[in-house]
Amino acid sequence: MVAFVNRFALGSAVLALLALAIPLWRLGRRRSGAGVLGTYEAVFAQSPHGMLVVDSSSNSFEIVDANLALQRSLGYDLEELRQMPLQRIFSDDGGAPEALLAQLRETPARLLIETGQRCRDERLVHVEISGYRIDVGARSLFALTTRDITMRRRVEAQLLEKQHHLDHLAHHDQLTGLPNRLFLAAHLPGAIDEAKRTGAMLAVLFLDLDRFKHINDSRGHATGDKLLKAVAQRIRSTTRTDDIVVRMGGDEFIVVLKSVTTSDQINETASRITDALAAPVLIDGRPLVTTASIGVSLFPRDGSNMGELLRQSDTAMYQAKDRGRNNFQLFSPVMERKLKERIAVESSLRAALQAKQLDVHYQPIVDIESHRVVALEALVRWRHPTHGFIPPGRFVAVAEETGLIVPIGEFVLEHAIEDAARWRASGAAAVPISVNISAVQLQRSDLAATIARLTRTHGVSPGMLQLELTESALFQRREGRNGESSQDAIARLRELGARIAIDDFGTGYSSLSYLKQWRVDYLKIDRSFVRDLVTDMSDLAIVEAIIAMAKHLNIEVVAEGIEGWQQLEKLRQLGCPYAQGFLLARPVPYEQCRGYLTGQPLDLTCQLPVLHELEATGS
Numbered sequence: 001m002v003a004f005v006n007r008f009a010l011g012s013a014v015l016a017l018l019a020l021a022i023p024l025w026r027l028g029r030r031r032s033g034a035g036v037l038g039t040y041e042a043v044f045a046q047s048p049h050g051m052l053v054v055d056s057s058s059n060s061f062e063i064v065d066a067n068l069a070l071q072r073s074l075g076y077d078l079e080e081l082r083q084m085p086l087q088r089i090f091s092d093d094g095g096a097p098e099a100l101l102a103q104l105r106e107t108p109a110r111l112l113i114e115t116g117q118r119c120r121d122e123r124l125v126h127v128e129i130s131g132y133r134i135d136v137g138a139r140s141l142f143a144l145t146t147r148d149i150t151m152r153r154r155v156e157a158q159l160l161e162k163q164h165h166l167d168h169l170a171h172h173d174q175l176t177g178l179p180n181r182l183f184l185a186a187h188l189p190g191a192i193d194e195a196k197r198t199g200a201m202l203a204v205l206f207l208d209l210d211r212f213k214h215i216n217d218s219r220g221h222a223t224g225d226k227l228l229k230a231v232a233q234r235i236r237s238t239t240r241t242d243d244i245v246v247r248m249g250g251d252e253f254i255v256v257l258k259s260v261t262t263s264d265q266i267n268e269t270a271s272r273i274t275d276a277l278a279a280p281v282l283i284d285g286r287p288l289v290t291t292a293s294i295g296v297s298l299f300p301r302d303g304s305n306m307g308e309l310l311r312q313s314d315t316a317m318y319q320a321k322d323r324g325r326n327n328f329q330l331f332s333p334v335m336e337r338k339l340k341e342r343i344a345v346e347s348s349l350r351a352a353l354q355a356k357q358l359d360v361h362y363q364p365i366v367d368i369e370s371h372r373v374v375a376l377e378a379l380v381r382w383r384h385p386t387h388g389f390i391p392p393g394r395f396v397a398v399a400e401e402t403g404l405i406v407p408i409g410e411f412v413l414e415h416a417i418e419d420a421a422r423w424r425a426s427g428a429a430a431v432p433i434s435v436n437i438s439a440v441q442l443q444r445s446d447l448a449a450t451i452a453r454l455t456r457t458h459g460v461s462p463g464m465l466q467l468e469l470t471e472s473a474l475f476q477r478r479e480g481r482n483g484e485s486s487q488d489a490i491a492r493l494r495e496l497g498a499r500i501a502i503d504d505f506g507t508g509y510s511s512l513s514y515l516k517q518w519r520v521d522y523l524k525i526d527r528s529f530v531r532d533l534v535t536d537m538s539d540l541a542i543v544e545a546i547i548a549m550a551k552h553l554n555i556e557v558v559a560e561g562i563e564g565w566q567q568l569e570k571l572r573q574l575g576c577p578y579a580q581g582f583l584l585a586r587p588v589p590y591e592q593c594r595g596y597l598t599g600q601p602l603d604l605t606c607q608l609p610v611l612h613e614l615e616a617t618g619s
């Protein structure tokens with residue numbers, strides 16, 4: 001009787017579960033007339049899916065019936081199954097054997113669960129169990145169907161693995177294996193939140209390799225790639241495992257230091273990174289040295305979100321570059337102000353070039369003994385419509401960084417060459433024009449070709465030009481256009497007939513030996529040595545030594561920034577042949593230069609020592 005009830009109940013469940021049963025039932029009635037129950041029994045017995053009936057009335061959840069498919073797949077016969085606790089057969093993959101029981105205990109109307117099916121031979125088959133509760137009098141039975149989902153699970157696992165792999169690819173840099181920008185975007189906000197919760201500081205280090213482009217250009221991209229890999233490893237090895245190290249792209253890396261408690265911690269890490277990078281990297285048997293500039297921003301001091309912290313660390317990194325590279329700088333609000341100013345200067349400078357707000361003034365270089373003008377130095381001037389005069393000291397550096405110095409330099413050159421032609425046409429005394437040339441111009445443009453073209457156009461001899469280069473421009477190791485070294489570029493300028501001067505001498509490398517090597521025509525002693533010449537014995541000694549050495553090497557000398565009679569007299573006594581300074585003559589526009597070009601000595605009788613306010617006037 002029990003068996004009858006069970007079978008009947010199960011039949012209802014199967015009918016409800018399997019749409020398949022309905023056509024079968026109709027078929028069965030029509031064909032054999034064996035009755036509904038017989039049909040259900042056939043469905044139960046022949047179903048390819050495992051089926052079982054569980055009595056959930058008692059806490060033991062006995063198996064009341066199980067079809068052949070289930071018996072076969074488990075390797076137990078019905079009698080054995082009836083003796084077995086349900087959890088012996090259905091248990092999660094080593095996880096929760098109770099998962100099915102827990103659901104059954106709740107006696108839901110429907111049930112759907114994925115679990116493991118442990119076979120006689122201990123094989124674990126992944127199954128999906130679905131079923132209905134059937135209430136028969138006071139008893140609650142569950143009619144369950146099991147479906148082997150091993151294949152589906154396998155496919156899912158493969159898909160998951162593929163997904164992980166794709167995720168890894170998307171969040172990691174192929175070359176170095178380090179996490180990338182996307183990874184940072186996914187993890188830095190969380191790290192910031194964590195720092196917020198714990199009240200700790202967090203540091204963002206923005207690291208940019210110095211002169212990497214040069215290495216890439218001169219040694220090839222394959223070498224550049226190997227260097228980046230080595231750098232990535234070194235950075236990773238100097239940081240803690242829970243710090244985030246990311247390659248942002250190119251030669252830029254970000255290191256996020258979590259739970260920073262003291263600023264010493266940041267200094268230590270930054271120093272460790274710079275030290276680690278300092279050791280040469282052996283690439284294809286050849287040592288390669290690289291350094292990095294690092295900018296640091298701190299949460300919460302410098303920013304409260306990822307965008308701010310990255311921006312501030314980038315600003316600080318530029319400051320590190322400005323300070324000569326191979327160092328690290330902590331962000332400060334002053335930096336931001338400077339950066340904003342720099343950006344503002346850059347955009348208005350571009351406009352200034354278009355709007356012809358730039359002009360050129362000329363300051364004489366004078367023979368100390370005869371007071372005759374021996375050359376005119378062309379100095380760029382910018383009159384801003386609202387800000388007024390902006391001294392070159394405030395925009396030349398920005399122009400150099402942005403490359404704007406190339407068109408500006410060409411503008412000054414053309415202006416100067418044109419003016420020289422006009423002076424000659426007007427019968428004024430012919431004196432060479434000295435033009436300041438920035439290292440960037442030397443590198444990025446074909447200066448010799450530009451000068452040849454401009455002098456040809458205006459009918460001026462290139463010999464009328466003197467080019468003032470700073471020591472750092474001469475020492476640029478970077479190769480310029482077409483791989484030309486600055487030494488070669490200068491040699492071509494000399495071939496044209498232009499004379500070469502070293503400007504601001506003493507402020508750069510001041511290596512005496514290179515003077516000979518570079519065959520410069522004259523050098524200009526920087527104003528900082530001349531200023532206290534009369535009172536400061538060490539300045540006097542330096543100036544004296546420079547003059548003596550230049551004489552020995554047959555190089556001419558100009559002392560810059562003469563503002564007082566005593567300075568001029570001292571220089572005369574030291575045998576300095578030429579001088580330039582506000583005391584002698586100030587920079588003036590073209591129209592006022594005629595007085596300098598009479599060929600006669602300058603009349604200095606009414607000149608007064610210059611007060612420093614003049615410096616700011618711009619003329």
Ligand code: C2E
Nearest residue numbers: 379380391392393412436437438561562563580581582615
């Ligand atoms: P510099 O080439 O050393 O030019 C001399 C600077 O000293 C000029 O400043 C000049 O006005 C100033 N000076 C001359 N005599 C005295 C003096 O007695 N006392 C004082 N206090 N200053 C004196 P300026 O015109 O402001 O130019 C500053 C620097 O800007 C120049 O230094 C040069 O390095 C750069 N510069 C100016 N024009 C150009 C240009 O056309 N191209 C490039 N690349 N740089 C330029």
Ligand code: MG
Nearest residue numbers: 377436468503
């Ligand atoms: Mg100069």
Ligand code: MG
Nearest residue numbers: 503504524560
């Ligand atoms: Mg100078």
